[in-house]
Amino acid sequence: MLADLVAELPDLKDGVVLGLVRGGVPVAYEVARACGLPLDLLAVRKLGVPGQEELAMGAIASGGGVVLNDHVVRSYHVSEQKLEYIIERETQEMVRREKLYREGRPAVEITGRAVVLVDDGLATGASMRAAIRAVKGRARRVIVAVPVGASSTCEELAHEADQVVCAMVPEPLDAVSLFYREFGATSDEEVKELIKQGSEIRDQGSGPGESGAAG
Numbered sequence: 001m002l003a004d005l006v007a008e009l010p011d012l013k014d015g016v017v018l019g020l021v022r023g024g025v026p027v028a029y030e031v032a033r034a035c036g037l038p039l040d041l042l043a044v045r046k047l048g049v050p051g052q053e054e055l056a057m058g059a060i061a062s063g064g065g066v067v068l069n070d071h072v073v074r075s076y077h078v079s080e081q082k083l084e085y086i087i088e089r090e091t092q093e094m095v096r097r098e099k100l101y102r103e104g105r106p107a108v109e110i111t112g113r114a115v116v117l118v119d120d121g122l123a124t125g126a127s128m129r130a131a132i133r134a135v136k137g138r139a140r141r142v143i144v145a146v147p148v149g150a151s152s153t154c155e156e157l158a159h160e161a162d163q164v165v166c167a168m169v170p171e172p173l174d175a176v177s178l179f180y181r182e183f184g185a186t187s188d189e190e191v192k193e194l195i196k197q198g199s200e201i202r203d204q205g206s207g208p209g210e211s212g213a214a215g
Contacts, residue, residue, distance in 0.1 A: 001167040002027065002147045003034035006116060009143065009165070015114035018042040019194075020061075020131055021097060022186040028118035029194045031145060035116075039198025040108040041191065042117065042134065043098040044127040045090040047083075049076045057083075059126040060090055062098055065134030067126050101191050105199050115139040121176030122149030122166070125157055132160050148179040 006012075012035060019028025021043045032039035047058040049072065057078060058068035066087070073083065117131050128144060136142055142161045149166040150173040158164045168179060177183040 002118075002145055002165070003031045005165050005167055006031050006143070006145050007034045009163070011141070012037065012114050012116075014112075014140075015116055016040060016108045016110055017116045017118060018108075018110075018131070018135070020044050020117065020119040020127055021101065022188070022191050024119035025191045025194050026186060027120050027147060028116075029198065031116060031118050032198060037116070038108050039195065041098070041101055041195055042131050043094045043101075044130055045094045046127065047086055047090060050078065050082060050086070052076070056124060056126050059130040060087060060094065061127070061130035061134040062094055063134030065130035065132065067129040067133065069124075069126065097188075100188065101195055103192060103196070105195070110135055111138045112140050114141040114143065116143045116145050117161070118145045120147065121179070122146050122153045122157070123173065123176060125150075125153040128157060129160060132157070136160075148176055149173065 015037050017028050017032040017035065017037050017039050019025035019039065019041050021041050025041055029039055043062040045060050046056045047060065049055045049057050055072070056069070057072040057076070058066065060066050115135050117128065117135070119128055122128060132142055132144070143163045143165060144157050144161045145165040148168045148170065151169050151171055154164050154166050154169060
């Protein structure tokens with residue numbers, strides 16, 4: 001559904017699709033294939049509250065995107081020193097994972113191009129905000145594309161990205177997983193294989209827009 005919506009957008013012939021690691025990569029692969037665009041990844045890491053790591057106080061993305069929820073940071077009394085330590089730790093892990101997934105392949109150049117940022121869904125949107133900020137200074141146009149998202153989050157991101165494409169906007173959004181037949185964790189091997197396939201398409205010269213799907 002999402003791939004069909006993105007493929008109808010104008011001005012994508014020089015675009016690139018970036019899947020947010022890890023869950024966004026399988027979705028991004030389908031979008032890239034439908035649009036005839038190159039596929040690459042964007043590594044993101046959640047910044048968890050110390051002792052309650054599942055509670056996000058922000059997120060970081062490769063390329064320098066950082067988003068903090070100041071309310072959560074203050075509410076849980078996270079010191080500046082502790083915050084810097086967590087950001088550094090998660091940055092190291094993000095770099096390690098990105099190196100693992102790329103297997104020596106260079107990142108797709110995004111400067112001056114339309115960039116489609118894809119994730120498996122939008123709840124709070126912290127990771128996607130970090131992704132937007134990581135590419136916005138270089139990309140000509142930033143498009144957020146997700147299969148399902150919270151209405152408020154989609155509206156907020158519309159002020160940061162040039163366009164938000166969301167296939168389903170349920171009210172309320174109880175959980176992203178409810179809108180998938182299968183929502184198992186995406187493995188490292190699956191990410192590597194999909195990025196490899198995306199790289200092979202790029203290397204073969206299947207230039208974006210040649211399929212006509214995104215015209």
